[in-house]
Amino acid sequence: LGERLVRLEHPAVARHALHEPVGNGPYRLVESVPGDRWVFEANEAFPEELGGRPYLDRYVYRVIADDATQASALRAGEVDLLTRASPANLATFRADTTIDLIRYDDRDYDFIAWNPRRPVFAEAAVRRALTMAIDRPGIVSAVLEGQGAVAVGPVGPWHWAYDSTDVPLPHAPDSARSLLAAAGWADSDGDGVRDRDGRPFRFTMYVTPRDKWRRVATIVQSNLRDVGVDMRIEVREVPSLQPLVTSPDRRFDAFMLTWIPDEMLDDRAMWSCDQLAHPVHFASYCNPDLDAVLDSLLVVTDPETYAGLVDRYNEILAADQPYTFLFYPSHLAAVRVVLRGVEMDARGNWLSVADWWLEPTAR
Template sequence: MKKRKEIALLVCIIVVLIGGVLMAGCISPPEEGSKELPQEIVIGIGEDIKGLEPVFGTPWGAPLRPIYETLVMEDADLKIQPLLAESWEVSEDGKVWTFHLRNGIKFHDGAPFNASVVKFSFEYKPEAYRALYAMLNSIDTPDDYTVKFVLNKSYAPLLRDVSSAPIMSPTAVDKSGEFKSPVGTGPFKFDEWVKGQKIVLVKNENYWRGSPKLEAVTFKIIPDASARAMALETEEIDLTGHRAGRGVLYVSDIPRLREEPEIKIVEGYTQPCVSWIQLNTEKEPFSDLKVRKAVYYAIDTQKMVTSVVGETAAPLLKGPLSMPCTEHLLNQNLTWYPYNQEKAKELLAEAGWKDTDGDGIRDRNGEQLKVTFVLSAFSPELPKITEIVQAQLKDVGMDVKLQIVEYGAQQMLFEKGEYDMMMQMGVCGHGDTSLWLNYFFHSKRGVRCAFKDEQLTTLIDRLYTTVNSKDRLNVFYEIQEIMEEDAPGVFLYTDANVVAVNKRVKNYEMQGGIHGAYLSLWKVYIEE
């Protein structure tokens, strides 16, 4: 009997053990690293916002753009694509632009998106759209989902202007018309702003293209570019780079980031930004065309760009429109000024500048060929660029003194005309180069221009009013002919937008223009 009980007990134990093994086989052990990651992203930027208004509060295209959307947008190839407007057309005379809006979109507070709010957004602070409003007769809303911009003359860059014009709800202002809170249609809603530290956005679950996967986006303000790069490497932030929010990385940090196994580099020529040397053509020595051409010939642009900014930039060997993103506008019949120091020396001699005392610096009528080169310490690369220019011009007998100032001081010197040479960066908020040409070369702009030429000013005006693409291309060709012949400056390079991203960040894409840095955040998610 006792033996039978022992056998029964043993059987029970065996059954329990087998059952446990079977149960264990049915339950998969948790995989290592399978814990769910927080769907949050931290983006490093270099400058705080000025306020919460969509137009004046967010310089450099960040970081409130995920709150507000525009009627159209620029893609990575700088082509216009629909956004809040699903389609549009322009009248034959170029004076009426009609936008057909998407139906069913709501603002963050539930207010409907329609034609009346588009009209409200453009009329709220019209001074933000100076060029457009100079040509605007009225904004008409024939029905709830149609908006017409009626102009007094044709205006070719209208779509570009509209691509950077955020639409906000009328509920964003109080009864007196003063702005009170950010309310847009975008994938993220405003949550918190700690001045000088961070801006926090949270997802808009009712976003019209689908609820974002990210729960929150934090823009962390880190003014120093190298500190931002280090913060990415230590995983303090998840993404940084791009001109938006002054988030540009230093060129010296990019090769190291490329080698990091956990970091991905996203880059593209998504803005037509020109880095160039402006010559003061209104006073000697650069009032002399031969001296200006000599400077152009004396500078080895290809070697300089390769050695200083490397693969993050493209040299402009055939003028300002030889950028990768504007090659379709390039006048191929022009040769510009290939590096040739002997030619530079010949031109200087023809202009009367000769080294009469053998000290290596040319002189004329007892005066040495000395000039001052003004630049701001915007990035570590600029002093390196100017030092190379300084050395190459010395090789042909020109003494160049470098003067490094703050950016604001540089602008004052520009407006007063108190410079000989000046390092200038691009004005490139959107993909139409008329913006840059108008800023620097339109003689009636109201602020000092870099080179006064009435024919050039007339052609820039035509760029704004010529809607037909073939006719407009011919205007671009004529502008390049004048700029090549008159050499108002030396066009050096265009740099790419470079964004460094932790590889856990999926689906990030860069779109065009200053506002294209964060347009893809609505579909970004975090995954190991």
């Protein structure tokens, strides 16, 4: 591949890669419709020494935002696999003999990105207050039905160097109120919303239409209201949200997203001071101490030193809270029993895709 295609650190190239990806695996991308589907066909030339041609001639990755619609499509045989079944549908799937459930842990975490270019989010103490106001254990219980854990930072239990003794910021509304008051945010007019210098603590949270995000956002909205912060919820489809959060001027107050970190923890595009214009540098966050940690993670070979750097990575972001790290979800894939060979783990949803095959009756 030429340099034009592989130098993904350049923001313009990164945007190109999102829409016109290049690969050399067992399948070829033959069609992509933003926000709707990706269509792949078997790569007839895939080397035998790497496994040869995959079993399936074609597979279609569909984008279905609504959890109920996903469940209906699976049960009707319109799709054969949900990589991440909604906890709300688990009871239905467990009762359906045509569906298998595969439990796996991935590298992902869910977060709220705060935009520090907005004055209300400019201070780390205020961002910590927001995190402590949010009942993340309650969200894991109510929305994930216990299928996950409250997140400490970007590196979760999937990574060998994750320190299981690390404790996330607690749900502590009284402490949140004290931090907000110390930062000068007080309800001066008795309307229930804190203000400072005549400006109310009010902002808009963008979420996508998926049921999970609506439910999380509603809980967050209630939690923040209890400490005097007025959060408005605005639901946007991914195609309309993406330019707002990836553009260099970051046209958002806050938004919720799921992120899957790089296996090698090369997260410089998201956090480094010299990458502020990168599409995924959502938080416009710059900390030279973190830059040094991220650079060192790519060159250190001693396991003990490396583990210390990973711990420091989580520690810095836990202190500054450019994101509120919500949770590390555990996942259940829902698979029609006629689709065989499916395996998933932290290495990816498509780990065994070349070995998937359909029962003859389903072809």
